[in-house]
Amino acid sequence: MTSAVVCTPLGVEQAALRGAVSAAVLRTGAGLSGRVDATGPVLVAGVAGALTNQLRPGDLVVAEELRTADSATPSHAAALLLGALRRLGLPVHLGPLLSREHITDGRHRAAAAATGALAVDTESAYLARHAPAGQTVALRAIVDTADAPLLRPGTAWRGITALRALRAAAPAINQWAAAAGDRQVMLASPRSFCAGVERAVEIVERALQRFGPPVYVRRQIVHNSCVVRGLELRGAVFVDEVDQVLQGSTVVLSAHGVAPSVRRDAAARRLRVIDATCPLVAKVHSEVRRFAEKGNTVFLIGHGEHEEVVGTRGEASDSVVVVANPTEAARVQPADARKVACVMQTTLAADEAERSAAVLRERFPALVAPPREDICYATTNRQAAVREVAQRSDLVLVLGSQNSSNSRRLVEVAEKSGAAYLVDDASGVDLCWLATARRVGITAGASAPPHLVGEVVRCLSGLGRIRVQEVSVAEEDVRFTLPREVH
Ligand code: SF4
Numbered sequence: 448m449t450s451a452v453v454c455t456p457l458g459v460e461q462a463a464l465r466g467a468v469s470a471a472v473l474r475t476g477a478g479l480s481g482r483v484d485a486t487g488p489v490l491v492a493g494v495a496g497a498l499t500n501q502l503r504p505g506d507l508v509v510a511e512e513l514r515t516a517d518s519a520t521p522s523h524a525a526a527l528l529l530g531a532l533r534r535l536g537l538p539v540h541l542g543p544l545l546s547r548e549h550i551t552d553g554r555h556r557a558a559a560a561a562t563g564a565l566a567v568d569t570e571s572a573y574l575a576r577h578a579p580a581g582q583t584v585a586l587r588a589i590v591d592t593a594d595a596p597l598l599r600p601g602t603a604w605r606g607i608t609a610l611r612a613l614r615a616a617a618p619a620i621n622q623w624a625a626a627a628g629d630r631q632v633m634l635a636s637p638r639s640f641c642a643g644v645e646r647a648v649e650i651v652e653r654a655l656q657r658f659g660p661p662v663y664v665r666r667q668i669v670h671n672s673c674v675v676r677g678l679e680l681r682g683a684v685f686v687d688e689v690d691q692v693l694q695g696s697t698v699v700l701s702a703h704g705v706a707p708s709v710r711r712d713a714a715a716r717r718l719r720v721i722d723a724t725c726p727l728v729a730k731v732h733s734e735v736r737r738f739a740e741k742g743n744t745v746f747l748i749g750h751g752e753h754e755e756v757v758g759t760r761g762e763a764s765d766s767v768v769v770v771a772n773p774t775e776a777a778r779v780q781p782a783d784a785r786k787v788a789c790v791m792q793t794t795l796a797a798d799e800a801e802r803s804a805a806v807l808r809e810r811f812p813a814l815v816a817p818p819r820e821d822i823c824y825a826t827t828n829r830q831a832a833v834r835e836v837a838q839r840s841d842l843v844l845v846l847g848s849q850n851s852s853n854s855r856r857l858v859e860v861a862e863k864s865g866a867a868y869l870v871d872d873a874s875g876v877d878l879c880w881l882a883t884a885r886r887v888g889i890t891a892g893a894s895a896p897p898h899l900v901g902e903v904v905r906c907l908s909g910l911g912r913i914r915v916q917e918v919s920v921a922e923e924d925v926r927f928t929l930p931r932e933v934h
Contacts, residue, residue: 451488456478464613468617498556498566505538509539509541513572525584529541544587588610589609619878635890638889639899641823643727644674650930663697663698671847671895695718704731736763746779751769794823794853796856828921832920841883844903845861846889846900872902872903
């Protein structure tokens with residue numbers, strides 16, 4: 448068992464935290480002579496000088512990397528502390544922190560700024576050498592800036608401002624100390640990107656290469672903010688409707704599929720359309736057309752506001768009735784109870800969808816359904832994997848965006864066994880959740896990139912030793928071909 452250490456180099460910094468930080472705060476001494484004996488994670492709190500004009504006195508800096516002139520030590524849990532400080536509403540910046548042997552002022556400050564560090568102090572990186580690799584977090588409050596350096600009028604006031612800011616950060620320091628500790632980490636497998644999402648992202652990337660930016664994309668190509676941001680940086684332009692696309696341009700339709708009216712609108716604007724609809728969603732569209740052409744009322748089990756359901760319903764809007772849950776399944780009234788069919792949104796929670804389907808089957812013995820179920824292999828596998836992991840965990844973290852249906856369903860499945868949270872990335876993980884969680888399960892929705900899981904694991908490794916285990920319930924080798932426009 449490792450224990451966490453909170454330390455400050457100076458007596459005034461220690462005094463600023465006195466009574467506000469529940470753990471003992473060690474005073475390590477200033478400069479190179481500072482010492483700390485640690486077998487576990489270390490948090491260094493104190494003041495620093497700004498190296499960029501973005502920072503003002505009283506701003507906080509969390510070091511993502513602790514640098515000296517000739518070394519760089521990563522701070523694995525930096526994003527967790529950053530998130531805790533942001534939730535407190537404090538002005539906080541994340542970036543490299545430089546430690547130098549002497550106070551950096553005058554011409555030395557420009558040289559220090561040229562290293563790319565956000566701020567400079569005289570201890571953090573040196574103290575990090577006494578802690579296990581990656582397990583030091585440094586939190587510094589800005590005293591002096593390039594345009595208001597040390598030892599000038601106003602320094603005392605700026606010092607008080609910085610020490611007050613440090614004290615305001617005490618609740619986050621307490622959360623870090625409570626969360627520190629060794630853990631078992633269980634990774635659900637399969638997790639993260641499915642074949643439909645990989646295909647959709649690759650379509651946009653290839654379209655950018657082949658046709659050059661801008662490539663327009665109707666709606667989020669997949670429901671993940673990290674993926675969307677990454678493609679935007681490369682020249683993709685996301686729009687709500689095709690009437691926002693310049694005539695004659697290239698537009699990619701998202702993986703969730705669209706109603707036929709969207710294709711008609713795109714054709715009317717003479718757009719080059721590349722269809723990234725997942726083939727498994729396209730299969731549900733063709734089922735709806737087939738059932739509706741035979742005069743059936745088609746019950747579409749799903750969430751009415753979800754883009755996939757909006758697109759699927761658009762195939763035969765006069766015939767489709769959306770059924771959100773078993774209660775609605777018990778109420779729906781088709782035109783003819785002998786001509787009824789049922790399809791499903793691909794990303795539903797399998798148990799919940801089956802309960803709605805069972806009600807419909809019971810009420811309408813003539814109900815027909817596709818020979819193979821609509822909830823896709825990726826949804827089924829990810830739910831089975833997270834169920835397995837959740838049963839062995841104190842807490843489950845699901846990487847995914849709030850508007851991702853399959854990610855939200857993973858949270859619901861995991862919640863049946865205990866605490867589970869949906870987070871966009873590591874900075875969304877609340878240190879308070881970790882205080883009593885020694886066994887942490889992690890998964891990611893089908894639209895969340897795999898590297899997000901790696902970042903959370905890395906953060907946990909900054910709080911103590913971790914043992915990582917893959918919990919696999921299925922192998923996946925599904926690949927879909929690309930449309931000819933980008934083949
Ligand atoms: S979750 Fe399933 S239906 Fe949706 S894109 Fe992935 S493979 Fe296709």
